Amino acid sequence: xKIKIIALGKVHEQYLKDGINEFLRRISPYATIEILELQPxxxxxxxxxxxxxxxxxxxxxxxxxxxxxxxxxxxxxxxISSEDFSNQIKEIINSGVNELIFxxxxxYGLSPKVSQRADFKLSLSKMTLLxxxxxxxxxxxxxxxxxxMNGETYHK
Numbered sequence: 001x002k003i004k005i006i007a008l009g010k011v012h013e014q015y016l017k018d019g020i021n022e023f024l025r026r027i028s029p030y031a032t033i034e035i036l037e038l039q040p041x042x043x044x045x046x047x048x049x050x051x052x053x054x055x056x057x058x059x060x061x062x063x064x065x066x067x068x069x070x071x072x073x074x075x076x077x078x079x080i081s082s083e084d085f086s087n088q089i090k091e092i093i094n095s096g097v098n099e100l101i102f103x104x105x106x107x108y109g110l111s112p113k114v115s116q117r118a119d120f121k122l123s124l125s126k127m128t129l130l131x132x133x134x135x136x137x138x139x140x141x142x143x144x145x146x147x148x149m150n151g152e153t154y155h156k
Contacts, residue, residue, distance in 0.1 A: 001035040002099045003142065004068075006060055008040040008106035011059075011132045023139040030146040035135075036063060036076055040106035049108055057111035060103055068099040070118050073134055077121035086145035088120070102138060107131050 008150040011017050020035075027033050038059050065069060069092050080088070092100055100120075103114060115121065124137050147154035 001031045001113070002065070003027075003031050004099065005033070005035045005102045005104065005138065006038065006063055007035060007104040007135055008038050008056060009131065010037050011135060013132060016132050016136055019136045020139055023136075023143045026143045027139065027146065030150070031142075032105070033139075033142070040108075043108060050111075053106075053108060053111035054113060056106060057113040058086075060110075060114050061117060064101055064117065067097070068101045069095075069097045069120075070101045070103060071120045072103045072115055072118040073105070073124060073138065074110060074115060074118075074121045074123050075123060075128075077123035079123045079126065082141060083148060084145050085122075085141055086148035089142070089145045090149050103139070104131070104134055113147060 002064075011020065024033055024035070038056070041055045043049050043052045089100070101116070103110065105114070124134055124141075129137070144154055
């Protein structure tokens with residue numbers, strides 16, 4: 001299984017980079033995982049927010065194949081347990097999909113164009129998280145999903 005995380009913006013904090021890299025290393029025996037960082041469109045006038053999000057959407061969508069399974073991280077997405085997340089990834093793998101893509105939008109969210117392309121909309125929490133924390137939490141949950149899927153122990 002090839003997993004790609006498309007994220008708007010870079011992680012600047014070293015402690016977050018270290019945590020993300022640690023979980024990427026841990027995931028490597030289970031799946032090939034890649035993080036693609038795209039430059040967000042700078043929004044100087046909030047009246048142009050929609051246009052900027054659509055410009056970001058065009059960038060994001062250019063990296064998504066028609067056959068890819070896409071999970072977007074969205075505030076209005078569905079909150080699920082780690083076990084349900086693991087089961088969902090297992091079902092995606094068993095369905096024959098060879099590329100799973102997670103999309104993390106900019107701090108302004110995602111364009112409806114990207115949201116409409118999603119096969120599943122995921123919310124990591126009802127709480128508002130720092131944008132870069134979402135990336136760390138996502139890679140940790142992907143790692144946890146593979147541990148659960150393989151019946152391996154992982155602390156709770």
